[in-house]
Amino acid sequence: MRITALGENICMHLDQVEVYADNVEPAKQKSGADTTIVITSCNRHDLLEKTLKSLMRYNTYEGVREILVVEDGDADPADICARYGARLIRVGERKGQLHAIDIAYSQVKTPYIFHCEDDWEFYKPGFIEKSLMVLKGDEACVCVWLRAWDDTNGHPLSFQSPDKIFGVLSFDYLGTWHGFSWNPGLRRKSDYERVGPFSHVLNHHGDLGEPMVSTLYRDLGYHAVILDETGYVRHIGGDRHVSP
Template structure:
């Protein structure tokens, strides 16, 4: 295993953040380099939560977004602070119950370049047949591959907890530049267009605890005037991309992939 950074996004749900940190931090194995939290509510009470864990787990740095940036720009700002080549991405509404998932995820990602991340959830919580039912093994680690026929978009990446590479972020990111507006759907679709897929550990390690606590993306406009302005900018972005194909984010990402010596067919799974 190599050094990695925990990069966690949060937005004012401090009771859930406390549960997330309380279940995640004791289970982190390997050479953890840093823990970063991006708090997009602008609420400084996040520091009260973090102080509960600092003595036991070392320094936890908080990036307080005030004013809020929204999910995508918050992730971009968070990742700009990462100093390692590996990231364990997480959000503030997850409860971890399994152990050894960092080491197992490294084993898969170090063998297969075309996996963008390793999922940790129980497939039963997701869309039926989201992952192929047959588990395969990599370096003794059992996992399932995503079924792109069932998940044509969200087979490329997910913001669910999981280990991933900064290399792949640099190929596609910054995410806010993919389109206007950018969101998780657009990010996942972009990775899929480049041939990336997901893997999922055969033994689940995390459950979602924020189903009834959805937070409105702070970047989304709340009134008609803002919505209209956003719509105009979105159409201008699309027109500019049509008139100047070389500025298309996917075209640029493919160029960066070539420079990195990577090339994945857009269909099929080479790891399973």
């Protein structure tokens, strides 16, 4: 990993990103939009609405082409999606998270994907802008975490910038986790295409999908970066887990 070069590049630019809080209106689309927001959902529509509401409030990036919600459950969140201007994709039957992700990503026409699940609450703006700075400055970064540093499920950092505006996730946490995650965060579609579709690569191992993909990317030379210490998002669905 080019930690020194990464630090010089990111530290120079992250604190220059201008953001504005209390953005209660959806970001306007631009013809040159480069990012699609993908949210996976499965019958937890009260949490989905909280996720969309906080996302709309705190997303300040105007380069979002659209929000895609892929529903892998048997219920219909069409009203909620319409309320927040999201396009709904219904799988039609319970096929699991990997299939849902593949279906949604097949609809993405932008080079960047902001991946999110249906049980997160955002609390600070500027996360997509800053994440783009990271991905553009470090081609070996597979995704950018947004959680606070004391909220990583114990995953340690192998590097912290002196001003704590970014860090790098360690490899081999618990022998399984190397940084890649489906928690909220920006990633490149091209990196997905390099190993995906996930459901084909991992076959019937949906329950092991995240750590297996993490290992695939580690073996290809990727690592994950986390933004500043206080974070941008918190998990709100820990007691209502949905099996992959």
